[in-house]
Amino acid sequence: MRADGVLSYKIRSMNAVLAPFRPARGISGPHLQTVWGRLTRTQRSVRFRREALTTPDDDVLLLDHLDGPAQAPRLLLLHGLEGSSNSVYIQGLALAAQRRGWGVTALNFRSCARDPENLERSIPNRRPRLYHSGETTDFDLVVETLAARGAGHPLVAMGVSLGGNVLLKWLGEHAGASSVRAAATISVPYDLGEGARALESGLGPWYVRMFLKTLHQKCLDAVNRFPEAAARIDVPRMLRSRTFREYDDAATAPFHGMAGAEEYYATCSSIDFVSRIDVPTLCISSEDDPFLPASVLPAVARRASPAVRLHVERRGGHVGFVSRRGFRFESWAEESALDWLEKRIG
Numbered sequence: 109m110r111a112d113g114v115l116s117y118k119i120r121s122m123n124a125v126l127a128p129f130r131p132a133r134g135i136s137g138p139h140l141q142t143v144w145g146r147l148t149r150t151q152r153s154v155r156f157r158r159e160a161l162t163t164p165d166d167d168v169l170l171l172d173h174l175d176g177p178a179q180a181p182r183l184l185l186l187h188g189l190e191g192s193s194n195s196v197y198i199q200g201l202a203l204a205a206q207r208r209g210w211g212v213t214a215l216n217f218r219s220c221a222r223d224p225e226n227l228e229r230s231i232p233n234r235r236p237r238l239y240h241s242g243e244t245t246d247f248d249l250v251v252e253t254l255a256a257r258g259a260g261h262p263l264v265a266m267g268v269s270l271g272g273n274v275l276l277k278w279l280g281e282h283a284g285a286s287s288v289r290a291a292a293t294i295s296v297p298y299d300l301g302e303g304a305r306a307l308e309s310g311l312g313p314w315y316v317r318m319f320l321k322t323l324h325q326k327c328l329d330a331v332n333r334f335p336e337a338a339a340r341i342d343v344p345r346m347l348r349s350r351t352f353r354e355y356d357d358a359a360t361a362p363f364h365g366m367a368g369a370e371e372y373y374a375t376c377s378s379i380d381f382v383s384r385i386d387v388p389t390l391c392i393s394s395e396d397d398p399f400l401p402a403s404v405l406p407a408v409a410r411r412a413s414p415a416v417r418l419h420v421e422r423r424g425g426h427v428g429f430v431s432r433r434g435f436r437f438e439s440w441a442e443e444s445a446l447d448w449l450e451k452r453i454g
Contacts, residue, residue, distance in 0.1 A: 126392075126448065129421045129440045132432035138396035139311055141425030145439065149196035151227055153203045156193060156214065158224070161253060167235040169246055170221035174202055176211030181262040181453050182254060183446075184288075185214040186247065186271025188295075188427065190322050192222045192230070197268050197294075197427055201442050208450065211261075215250050217243075217271075219326050230326070236334035238326060240360050241270050241300055242376020244278040251278075255287035262453040265291045266445060269399070269427055272296035272391070273378045279389060280381025290452035292390040292445040295397055295427045298382075299404045301373035304352040306401045315398065316352055324349075327359045337363065379404070382412045389416045390448045392441045394424030 135144050156172035163169055172193040176182065183205045187195050193202075193214035202212045216222075217239035223229040239246070254263055265288045267275030272293030279291060297303035307316050327346055331338045340362045349355035357369035366372050382391075391412075395402040409418050421429070429441035 126419055126444045127440075129424060129429055129444075130431055131423050132430050132437055135430055136423055138394075138398055138423070138425040138428075141394075141396075141423065141428030141430055142398060144428060144430045144437075145196050145200075148437065149200060151194040151196060151199060153196075153199035154206060154212075156202075161250065163235075163246065163249060165235055165237070167218065167233050167237065169218070169250065170216045170231065171250065172214040172216065172221075174206050174212040176206070177209060179261055180209055180211050181264060182211040182213060182258055183449070184250065184254060184263065184265040185212065186265070186267035186275055187214070187217070187220065188269030188271055189241075190220065190319050191268075191271075192216050192220045194222050194227050195268075197439065197442065200439055201266060201268075201446070204442060204446055208446065211258075213250070213254060215247060218246065219330075230322070232326075232329060232333075236330055236337040236363075238330065238360075238363060240364060240372070240376065241273045241297070242277055242372070243364070244274055244281060247274055247278050248282075251287050262289045263287055264289050264449045264453060266293065266449070267291075267296070268294045269297065273298070273300070273376070276378035276385065276389070276391070277376065277381045279387060280378070280384035283384045283386045286387050288387055290388045290390075290449050292392070292449055294392050294429070294441045294445060295399065295424075296378060296391060296393065297400050298377060298379040298408050299373075299400070300377045301353075301370070302404050303400045304356070304369075304373070307399060308351050308353075310398070312398060313350070316350070319352075320349065320355060323355060323359070327363070330363075379408055379411060382408060382416055385413050385415050387415060388452050390445060391416060391418045392421070392424075392429070392445060393418065394421045394426075394429070396423050397426045399426045 159171045160168040218233045221231045346358040361368050361372040431440040
């Protein structure tokens, strides 16, 4: 419980299991924590083996694998908004899992996979679909595929930011029938509407502008390539969007068959699915996350099923949690989540 009363609730946390987070000296603020890794970590920590998995609608999902020893656990990773398997946190998690002797599969959401020779170039898909925070059918296909290939191998999953929202939603949708042994998330925007609202003030518009630069380009490319996409989207309004709510209302929702941003947020926010989760799941968040108001966290704690452990730190930013060991910076959240998953699979 916070002494200042800002968050006066008893949270179901794993503080007895997770060592407390201590921010690296000099970068304890939320925004420095949020951007530090993106500025200092490499996008090429591991060398993946790429696979093109055909989807039921005749598109492809590009999966990136690290092959582990026979019968080794496999970690399935989901990246955040406009990320990829080359995002620094996915690379860091993959490397740490490889060191544990695990296999790894990173799912690139549609339109997000990068050209291995040019990481600035994303690879477009061949169907008039993109991805969003509540799209779980592609993830479902990947889980089924990996489970069928690795019968007897423990399968665990981890999602970061948007990928965490997808993972929690999928776990809630598949209660009683999940092939995933255990799961973990970092910095999930549990309530999409509240997250969008939080990013309309302070430094929020700066973050949004970076995301919208590529989202606008992807949407415009899809409209130009697919007549059915052009019929759904008001392109001038999409290009004028300056907030997530404006973009989601003009593009995300109509592109994927929803009436508008409100329907998207109401049907895809993972806060409405955490009560159904029945596999061990660790959720790491921070109170100073610029992408989500801290006031949302008590509601997540109240709604979460007994299988969910919500661990909240006061600091850490969004997908930050940068700590320091000697002269080396590391991600406390990534290491802590993998340690926790390792205990769940023996």
